[in-house]
Amino acid sequence: MRSRTVQGTVAIAATASLALAACGGAGGPQSGGSSKLTDDKVVIGLLNDQSGVYKDLSGPNSKVAIQMAIDDYKAKYGDKAVAKDIEIVTADHQNKADIANSKAQEMYDRQKADIILDVPNSAAALAVATQAKNKKKLYINIGAGTTALTGASCNKYTFHWAYNTAVLARGTAGTITKEGGTSWNIVYPDYAFGQDMNKSFSAEVTKNGGSVGQSIASPFPSDNFATFITKAGEGSPKVVGSMHAGGDLINFVKQFNQSSLKGKVQLAVGLMFITDIHSLGVDQFAGTQFTDAWYWNFDAQNKKWADRFKEKTNTRPSFAHAANYSAAMNYLEAVQEAGTDDADTIVGKLEGKKINDVFLRNGEIRKADHAVIHDVYLAKVKSSAPEEWDYEDIEKTIPAAEAYGEANPACSMS
């Protein structure tokens, strides 16, 4: 009896607040008063993988990074801050495009998100780009690698902040091929990301005078790579490229290290995150070259930020954490500059902006395709870690223009 009453009360309250919200939504812009913010506040939506393979890479700790940006923004502008009330809403897309799609819709419509950040997983990323376009709301992708975000699927409201598969190919395949690793066999997981990576890497190897003997598709997910590795060793290539991610990558590297190719053939990894090195152990990856968008122990500026991050999370940041910080900070700066959170105005403020911050070095938000270009790094895994998480030697900085090349001609903003 009692619980029924409570339930009824909650139901009435919910209905009432829904009605109020609807009224507020309709009357908002006119009765906004002194503030030019919709709903008198800025809402940042963090949509990513909170439970699956990308959880450690970005996941819940990206909320900490975004909160750091909010704190820094408030500290910087104090009373003059345009956005005084800033809220973060989060959702788990479980790496599924359909869930990402409905969660994005919910964030933009019901939770009044002014911007959505992160969204790893290429299929999910593209689904949210469509929502951003339709709702005319901002979207900065960080976690996904697909070049389609700044290519065929680009749109006015979508920005791609951290990296893409073409950047990884130019950084890793380009450099290794130029340094003499001219014959490759590639093993890639048979889904959109893997196929994309295989294409990018093959193109880059060929462009730099190398050749790709075989491109072998592996089922996704897969835990037995022994025979794939044997096949990849056929024809005695100089380099074997693994385009896998997450658990598949760890399986591949473990089994590669146990195979006869270890020590004879160079292993190049398409996409690797510091969390992968952490989970497999630095010695398993020792000497592996890969492209990193950002490394926490690269310089004093990065280290200082990483120390702050560690205080809050007890772990070191991945590039995705730093990129979420950077994207949130630059968004808030744009709101400050524009004096509003109106999406079209913000897009105008962001386009063409040149940025140097803790994540972006020589960064520029390219107007033509909304790729946020910046310097990336060719990293080599250390043979032993001086301290936990200190796994990478940065061998080379790849300048932004070289890493990102020309704007994608497939993109037409409309």
Add this chain to the structure above:
Amino acid sequence: MSDDNAGTTGTTAGTTTGTTTGTATAPAGTTAGPRMLEVAGLSAWYGEARVLTDVSIDVAPGEVVTLVGRNGAGKTTLLRSVMGLHRQTEGTITLDGSDLAKRSADARARAGIGWVPDDRGIYSSLTVAENLLLPPVVHPDAWSLEKVYEFFPVLHERRDFPGTKLSGGEQQMLAMARVLRMGSRLLLLDEPSEGLAPVIVQRIGEIVREIKGQGVGVLLVEQNVKFASTVADRHYLLAQGKVVEHLGNEEFRAREGELLTYLGM
């Protein structure tokens, strides 16, 4: 079951020893004396369907009692209820005076009830010897393995074969030998003659009489009226879950024709 008749005639020839074909007549006054098994007022259901109604029967040591009736009369359900495999029942079942109600099937087996199911119940994943050795020995009078092999030479011959590689008749022998080696004091035989050649049926009759001679009680479900009349002391006629008649063997034999008609055979 389809292959039961296939190899029967040839393979069991060696087991037939020269024994009499005479009939065992029911001794007068078998209804007196100590009861081994007493079933009183037993009713049984499958869900809502009542398959036994107020059945009361008894078996004395060294006595062979048959349950005769058409298919679906409830004979097998009665055996399964006694074994403790069918539990949706009312009424009492006692063995040597102690109530079995709370005893599980395996406890009843260890108390001396030996089950020979109508499909023989031979394990395909066990050899013939393992089929014999599987049940625990529960009584000092249990047959030794040597005695079993002496009595059933074919089982010795084929002791390392998978149990189900035996012919139907041999499987029936094995099923009976199994409970004898266990030392069961009350055998529940469910249609032992079914699907077997006459010579084998005759051999089974000899075994039943041998067991009887050792003071073992036998509750026999049988549709073969002729076979029943050659081995049994008393007969219960079951129809639609009720005991409709209780006959001594003399009377049973006298009314054989009538009963055959009744059973639709």
Add this chain to the structure above:
Amino acid sequence: MSEFIQYTLQGLAAGGFYALSALGLAVIFGVLGVVNFSHGACYMLGAVISAVLLGELHVGFWVALVVVPILMFGFGVLMERLLVRWLLALDPLYNFLLTFGLTLILVEAVKQRYGVSGLPYEVPAGLTGQVSIGSVNLSTYAIFACLFSVVVCVAVGLLLTKTRIGMIVRASTEAPERTRALGINVGRWVTPVFGFGIALAGLAGVLAAPTRAITAEMGSNFIIILFAVVVIGGLGSILGAVVAGFLVGLVEAYGIAYAPTYAQIVIFVLMALVVLVRPSGLFGREEVA
């Protein structure tokens, strides 16, 4: 030709994992009639516990090979006593759902505690490197894991065929009701058998630790292949599970070698063919009335 031998050996090596894990699944299904969906999660737990033993307590591979199956046996006993037992009398679907739910809980718990990127584990000293004969070579560890699996399968086989316990388990697997009617307390064997099956899954997990990614999700894909293995071998058939385990390992390796994209599909095509031709599996008993 040497390539073919190479693929064959790799197939057998992978098959060892399948055989060992499927063995536990078959034993549990045989005696309890439970389709244990959590078998993959128990395999995962075996690997995770090994990694935790190494990472936090510096307990190495060889000790884990003994300790982890014992721990998993205990876990299996608890699982049977506290959960599985109460649903045995009901439709088997209930225990399937129960173990499915348990899988979600176990996977989520490991994710919460140890994250999603996985845990490090190294090949034990003495089993690193490769063994080469001519142009055929195989990792030492893969050879060890395969031989170890074979030894365990043979030992379990002997236990089942040569001991009284084995005889009782086989009889209970084939016909539990009849076995009770022959004086055997089948219920008393249910708990240890369940624990034993789970211990085998845990053992496969320990063996996987040095060569597979140790993540909360490592059992999720594995269990699907295991189901294919037991269906091919014949549900509840112990020999069938082992033979089908190696068969699936081989088919997978040849699939990878000659039609990489279809490597896993091939397994399920094989399963479909077996089910079409022999619905009870290669070694399953035909349904007898």
